[in-house]
Amino acid sequence: MTIQGSRRSASLIRRAAVIGSGVMGAGIAAHLANAGMRVLLLDVVPQALTAEEEKQGLTLADARVRNRLAAAAVGRMGKAQPAQLYDPAWTARIMPGNLADHAAELGEADWIVEAVVERLDVKREVFAAVDAHRRPDTIVTTNTSGLSAASMAEGRSESFRRHFAVTHFFNPPRYMKLVEIVPTADTAPEVVSLLREACEKRLGKGVVIAKDTPNFIANRIGTFGMLVTLEDTLGYGLTVEEADALTGPAMGRPKTATFRMLDLVGLDTLLHVVDNVRERSENPGERAVFARPAVLERLVAGGRTGEKAGAGFYRKIKGKNGSEIESLRLDTLEYGPRRPVSSPVIDAAKAAKGTAAKAKALLLTDPRDRYARFAWSTIKKTLLYSAEQVGVIADSITDIDRAMRWGFNWELGPFELWDAIGLRRSVQQMKEEGETVPEWVEALLADGRESFYKTDGERRLYAAGSGYEREEQEADAIALAALKASGKTVLSTAGASLIDIGDDVVCLEFHSPNNAIGGDILSAIRRSVKEVEQNWRGLVLANEGRNFCVGANLMLLLMEAQSGEWEEVEDIIRFFQASMLDLKRLERPVVAAPHRMTLGGGVEACLPADQIIFSPETYFGLVETGVGLIPAGGGCKEATAMAAERALAPGGGKQAGDGDVQPQLNALFETIALAKTSSSGYEVGRLGLMRPQDRVIMRQEARIAEAKRAVLELDRAGYAPPPEKRVRVAGREGKAVLKVAVQAMRLGGHISEHDALIAGKLAHVLAGGDVRPGAEVSEQYLLDLECEAFLSLCGEAKTQQRMSHMLATGKPLRN
Known part of the structure; x- marks a missing residue:
């Protein structure tokens, strides 16, 4: 990587070094690892042994002691709350060390970030060491919250000064969007451009350019x-x-x-x-x-x-x-x-x-x-x-x-x-x-x-x-609000709007309170399907709300259940299921782009899509058991189908074409029964809810544009909707296996009697009921099982108590 007047790409920043393993240094190192970089994390050498180190017979010369501060920071990353990493396993991307022993390795870094104590003299001392070991083209930045950038660069080589700037990350670095870039009079313009690209496209940040004044902007x-x-x-x-x-x-x-x-x-x-x-x-x-x-x-x-x-x-x-x-x-x-x-x-x-x-x-x-x-x-x-x-x-x-x-x-x-x-x-x-x-x-x-x-x-x-x-628009950003303001709305209901986002692609935007799915959104989905089928190349499901969708309209369901209006409850479920099937069978490509909280019905709205583009901060989960119910908008049906497809895929079961559904079913049953939610878009895969065609992009603001691109790619490839398939199920023996696990949890005091009732009904649906093991059933059969189980749970007093408690407090009730 060399600055020679030509612009280099941020994608070539592969190795980074962070100096300082405190709260900010560790957080920045973790987020650089989130972006796929290999990171060297350095701190000072401890001056004294801990009691534990003395007990182990270590000395100040041992590497474990000398690297202790950075190693401890890396060790905390996998358990930090809120999580610093999108996946705890990514601590393997971070190598701890110390500035005294590993300064020479700074020469391998494409980007060095200093994040030591906010003292000008200390920072200058660190930069003297950095200047002695960095490559001529290595970018160096400081994470100061307000010290003078020019003062820190005083006395450094010309190459250092041309490649130096402030990158002020806000805490915590993973979650806060802002990075203030503060160049000095000596900073090369192409370095500022490269830093901006790296922060925006690689790290998913929003960048502002600040002047070198006290505390910046x-x-x-x-x-x-x-x-x-x-x-x-x-x-x-x-x-x-x-x-x-x-x-x-x-x-x-x-x-x-x-x-x-x-x-x-x-x-x-x-x-x-x-x-x-x-x-x-x-x-x-x-x-x-x-x-x-x-x-x-x-x-x-x-x-x-x-x-x-x-x-x-x-x-x-x-x-x-x-x-x-x-x-x-x-x-x-x-x-x-x-x-x-x-x-x-x-x-x-x-x-x-x-x-x-x-x-x-x-x-x-x-x-x-x-x-x-x-x-x-x-x-x-x-x-x-x-x-x-x-x-x-x-x-x-x-x-x-x-x-x-x-x-x-x-x-x-x-x-x-x-x-x-x-x-x-x-x-x-x-x-x-x-x-x-x-x-x-x-x-x-x-x-x-x-x-x-x-x-x-x-x-x-x-x-x-x-x-x-x-106004300079964020790269790859599609602003739905601006499109609506310019008259690009194709159709609208109280809960959703269909918006022309260009190139004959439309976006269905939810905008009900909390984006909870009710009749208004379902009606918009069905109308949108007809409109897209006749006039458009494809459909994106996305919105600009605080969250993508927190689930179905729980208040409406509770009111109908408490009134004993069971036909009304069934009509709501059937309407939901039919709307999701319409999305799945649409003869145009559908791509979902969820963000932040995507729960229950929000997940069920995504699963019919041909592809899901996750933002990194997507908290995705079928959480209905938390309110005493099971997924009934197609969520159980889709989970059962995923288990079958994985079992039949090469490496997914005993052998291709003859897979064992049970292991895949067990994992998905646990995910749904325990109402597990991903802590990031990347973790959706570990929960078993990500399909091979789904993926995560780093920039949340680019998710709609990326979903649109995916729609166009599917269309250009000659899109045809997936044929309706029969689903291979585990049957009565598979259900028995799941119920044994439920009973063990109940006897161990880990779940309540009502939890066990809910889990038993979930097992019945996911296993395909009481059919023979390996039987192939229709999607509608699974939807019927979902609906039946959902209706029976709605009639339970303890389920209604859970629903009421969630509506009143926003927290689940264990009863």
Whole structure:
């Protein structure tokens, strides 16, 4: 890999090295391994033996001791929660070592990431060692959260400086989308492009280009927002609970809001960030804003640094009925029981649909309300500060908005939020209140531009200079919302829409509450099948919701069951089954592209597809037993068919054409009976729910585009729907084997009597009922077994209790 003016590909980055095996270093190493890279993980050599090492007779010269820190980090990866690796077996891709003994091996790395302590002197010392051993073309990056990139590269070789930049991963590296790339004046442009490609395409990240300023983009804006929220909480006399109720989902922010977020970040960490901005800022006003808040200093001085210390703005204590959360009283710095918060303003924000509507409700329901005035004050200050930073911390408003969405999980970035509440109206109010509005915002309004963003067909434009520029679209991304806004909707119901995504391919998007499958979605599926069959080359199943689909409409089923409307329940199941069969028998290719939670009915909607394109963060599982039921939308039928196909495939059974169904059936029965869910798209295969044609792509945002490509490839190959086949089943003997396992679990006290009842009915369906072993049955026969078992379980009081409990709490009930 050599930079010689020609652009090299990120696919050629095969070997990486990470220096520093702490939380961030280990997390980055794990995610590089997730991307298929071979990773060398290095740390310092320990200066003393542990008691266990002394007991084993080891010395400081032993490799096990010298590599201890990195080896321990690798050992923790397979058991970490949340999981760092998509597959625990991928720890084999990471080799632990130490910087003293293995520095020469840095010469084999295509990319070296430094992630040691946030001290400039220590980082410079590490980079001196790196510079001495790296290849001339090796890229070197630092994972600093705010130190000066230029200062770290001082004194290094020209080659090092041309290949050096910041890659600021957010924690945890696997799950957080944002990576801030910060080049220096010496960084070669092609290196920035290569890093961007590697982070986006190989690691599945969202990249923003930041300037080399204190704390870059997200932490700079986010920390400012936290500081002004703390200031206004004190100024308006609010409690921490009240402030969190107003600055969380009601404002389009995460549930952790402000003070819970501060506890998670660590109050000492926040003070470090505050100091970094204040000490490096040349703006007196900014230095005043980033002064150390007295309450934070007192809490940190007392060891109350947040969750890691067990106490911060909240603390957890053991009470009579288990753990209880107490909140800090800001006037006394003592703790007391959390107090509920409610008001018409908060209720209005909760009831509003969408972040823009919530923000308007929060600010405008009663502008004189103390809560509304507090919310306006914090939002106003954050918007103005963000506008002041354009050109300072980033060149465009889009990089600032993306950084806050991807790094702090805001639903809307500051400029998107400003548009949502009304740019001209809010600026007028700011000026009436004596605020100074940045000149470029004033100029934008004077020029007749009423918003920071506008749309032009399917693309979004953002305000830049004297006009608008096209927002750079993420590579391989298809935005359904933009397509709908440009009139590409083919048909729509309350729960789903069919959208033209180009090249004569359409996408069926679920958009019911939680994307739960009900009659509206099923009707859309059946209408879409007819439409696609007549007019389109193929169909993609995907959406842009928080989750792909959390299952069927449980509330509807429970209401019908409790009313004894058994014919209605059966009609719902038959309608579901028929809709899935329509998808499976569609004479055009169907490709599903699930993401995040894809549970129960969501899985059953994917299995009829000719191919499934999983995003890495897909949590996939047939979980119906958790609510006292079994899959009945074709899930059991498809599992039985998968077991038969694997048994008959070469290597799948005793021999090709004469496979033993039982081993495959046993594994799938365990997966479904225990309601197992994958912890990643890659783990779906280990659960037995991935077929040979299915695959995982690294970039979640590319899943719809990749599914579209798969549809077109199937179409070009001369697609024909799979013929209906009879399914070979294990029969009554296979069912007996499964029931013996269930009985053993019951006698061992591992499952309840009701669990055993559910598992017995599941065994009956998956084995194909009481037919002879090896019998071949129709798909409809298996669907009939599913329906019968489902109906009988719906009539069980304990199943109805489980359904009610899940609806009320979101958690399964064991009864």
